[in-house]
Amino acid sequence: MEPQWGPDGALYFVSDRSGWWNLYRWNGLEVKAVASIAGECAAEPWELGYASYGFLDDGRIALVVQEGPRHRLIVIEPDGTVCPVDLPYTSIKPYLAPRGTTVALIGSSPTVAPQVALVDLADADAQVKVLARPEHAALDRARVSTPTELRVRRASGREVLALVYPPTGSAADWRAPVIVRAHPGPTASCLLRLDWQAQFFTSRGFAVVDVDYLGSTGYGRAFRESLYGRWGLDDVGDCSAVAVHLLSTGRAVPGQVFIRGASAGGYTALHAVAQDGPFAAATVVSAIVDPDRWAQTVPRFQRAHAMRLRGGAGRVRAAAVRRPVLLIHGTADEVAVVEDVRELADELKSLGMAPEVLLFADVGHYVASSRRAGAALEAELGHYRSVMADAADD
Numbered sequence: 001m002e003p004q005w006g007p008d009g010a011l012y013f014v015s016d017r018s019g020w021w022n023l024y025r026w027n028g029l030e031v032k033a034v035a036s037i038a039g040e041c042a043a044e045p046w047e048l049g050y051a052s053y054g055f056l057d058d059g060r061i062a063l064v065v066q067e068g069p070r071h072r073l074i075v076i077e078p079d080g081t082v083c084p085v086d087l088p089y090t091s092i093k094p095y096l097a098p099r100g101t102t103v104a105l106i107g108s109s110p111t112v113a114p115q116v117a118l119v120d121l122a123d124a125d126a127q128v129k130v131l132a133r134p135e136h137a138a139l140d141r142a143r144v145s146t147p148t149e150l151r152v153r154r155a156s157g158r159e160v161l162a163l164v165y166p167p168t169g170s171a172a173d174w175r176a177p178v179i180v181r182a183h184p185g186p187t188a189s190c191l192l193r194l195d196w197q198a199q200f201f202t203s204r205g206f207a208v209v210d211v212d213y214l215g216s217t218g219y220g221r222a223f224r225e226s227l228y229g230r231w232g233l234d235d236v237g238d239c240s241a242v243a244v245h246l247l248s249t250g251r252a253v254p255g256q257v258f259i260r261g262a263s264a265g266g267y268t269a270l271h272a273v274a275q276d277g278p279f280a281a282a283t284v285v286s287a288i289v290d291p292d293r294w295a296q297t298v299p300r301f302q303r304a305h306a307m308r309l310r311g312g313a314g315r316v317r318a319a320a321v322r323r324p325v326l327l328i329h330g331t332a333d334e335v336a337v338v339e340d341v342r343e344l345a346d347e348l349k350s351l352g353m354a355p356e357v358l359l360f361a362d363v364g365h366y367v368a369s370s371r372r373a374g375a376a377l378e379a380e381l382g383h384y385r386s387v388m389a390d391a392a393d394d
Contacts, residue, residue, distance in 0.1 A: 001045055007055050014042040014052065016221040023053055023063060023076075035076045039065040043094040044187045044217040044224075046302065054098035056121060062103045064092045068161055068218045069149075069190045069210075073105070075121055085126045087119065088112065091193035104131070108193040110146045113139065143168055144194065145202035150209075152245045158214075160238045163190050164246075165198050165208040176207045177388065178252040180243050180279070182261035182268035186235060186309070187224050189216040197368065200377050206384070207251065213238035213268070225308075231264075231291065232271040232313025239268060243278040255280050255391045258384050262286050262368065263336060271313045274320035281324040281387040283380045286333055286365050289340035290315040297337055318347030326356040326383040328376050330363030356383060 001021075003013040011026045012034070021042040023034040041063055042052045053063040061076040062085075071092040073085040089107030093114070097104040101122040108114040113134045120127040147163040154160060166174045179201055183190055190210040198208040212218065213235040215227025227234060239259060246252040259279045261269035266287025273282040288294045291314070295306040325348070329341045338359065348355045358379050360372045367376050 002042055002050055002052055004053075004055075007059075012053070019221050021221075023061070034061065035063075035080050035082050037065055037074075037082065038220075039067045040218055040220075041065055044185060044189065046185060046188065048301065050094040051096050052094045054096045054103060056098055056103070057100050060101075060121070062096055062098055062121065064094060064096060064105075066189070066218045069163060069192045069212060071191075073103075073119070085119065085121065087126065087128060089117075091191045110192060110194055111144060113194045113196075139196070142199070143203075144199050145170075145208075147192065147210075150242070150245070152242050154238070154241055160214075160241055161190075161212045162242045163192065163210040164251075165195075165202050165210075167205050167207055168199070168202045174207070175251060175253060176205060177256035177384065178207045178209060178243065178246055178258070179384070180209045180211060180239050180257065180259045182211060182213065182235065182239055182259065182265035182272075183216070184261070184263035184265045185217075186213070186215050186227060186231060186264040186268065187217050187305070188264075189218045197377065201381065204381065207246075209242060209246065211239050211242050227312075228308045229311040231309045231311075232267060234312075235268045236272045236275075236313070239272055240277045240279075247278055252278075256384075256388055258282065258387070260284065260380065263365065264288055266336075267291070267316065270316045270321070270325070273323035273325060274316060276322065279323060280391070281326070281383065283326040283328065283383055285328045285367050285376060286330065286336050287327065287341060288336045289344050293340060294336060298335055316344060318344055318351055318353075321348060321353065324353075324355070324383070324387055326358070326380060328358045328360075328367060328379065330360045330365065330367055330370065330372075332362050333365045335365040 001014050006012045014021050021040045023041050059078045063074050070090050075083045090109045093106040102120050104118050106114050116132040118129045145165045145168045147165045150162045150164045152160045167176045190212045243257050257278050258281050259269045259272045260283040262285040266284030269282040269284050291310045298306045327341050329338050331338050345355050345357045363370045
């Protein structure tokens with residue numbers, strides 16, 4: 001992916017033939033790796049038009065590398081030497097724009113919202129000039145929760161990495177209600193950056209936990225493709241394992257552990273409450289309910305990937321759902337069609353369950369970036385508080 005003609009007339013592209021997405025060069029006769037790196041040199045291909053690398057005028061190449069939830073910028077010398085660039089960012093979007101010996105990028109960290117910066121790579125000590133900051137500058141002074149990395153070992157010996165955001169301002173021995181978040185994709189990943197949705201909940205006494213479940217990008221091709229045919233099973237197991245760990249270590253409050261997910265993460269969250277487990281309720285936003293239907297409605301360039309994911313837990317069945325569910329969806333969603341959510345809600349009602357359903361007229365697949373994002377967050381918060389209040393009454 002990401003093919004570009006280089007200034008030397010060769011074709012450059014990213015391939016995961018080695019087990020990692022690395023940069024390669026084809027001169028018309030042979031293909032060679034520009035640099036062999038145990039990291040992902042491209043973002044998960046859920047959109048078109050990415051630029052994870054770019055050519056500098058002096059013959060070097062600037063490249064973004066992802067390792068787990070972290071990104072870093074490197075420079076590859078003409079002889080293949082890899083030189084790391086020291087930046088104040090832990091997350092870099094795949095939109096590098098090089099010019100001369102500088103590169104413009106969008107970077108962020110757990111305490112810095114995404115900003116456009118110009119990085120001067122002419123010298124060994126890179127100079128960073130911030131060109132644009134978020135328009136809500138007052139938020140830069142807000143007190144935020146910063147995440148720590150948690151690694152939980154599964155019975156198979158495989159580790160699951162999660163980012164844990166404690167309640168804002170909490171003590172080191174905090175104990176709180178926990179929201180486990182299953183990221184979309186499902187081959188997306190957790191990102192170590194300032195997330196205002198997480199801060200919305202941590203500032204209200206919740207801990208938020210992002211899980212890089214099996215299938216996530218940032219851990220190589222074998223890890224990512226291991227979810228093929230296992231979707232709705234191993235991803236659910238990883239999220240549950242992290243929740244159980246937080247309960248067993250006394251961080252999470254029993255009966256106050258929730259799971260939420262958007263799009264593919266919503267599919268994971270629905271299957272997580274369709275079995276016995278640690279979760280008291282789920283919130284799903286723009287959820288995929290039926291992988292077979294989704295494989296037909298997903299944008300065409302993503303369909304081969306969607307077809308390979310199928311064959312795991314299958315369609316979400318209302319009869320299997322065991323916990324309260326909040327369904328948030330846009331009526332104009334063409335990726336995960338609203339009809340599937342309406343049908344699931346009707347089936348749940350016929351079985352005596354009372355799912356909360358919040359439909360946003362004329363909103364598409366990306367509720368979080370729509371004008372109704374605030375209403376969706378408030379509804380999610382109310383959902384958790386209602387479940388906690390009901391449990392207290394019992």
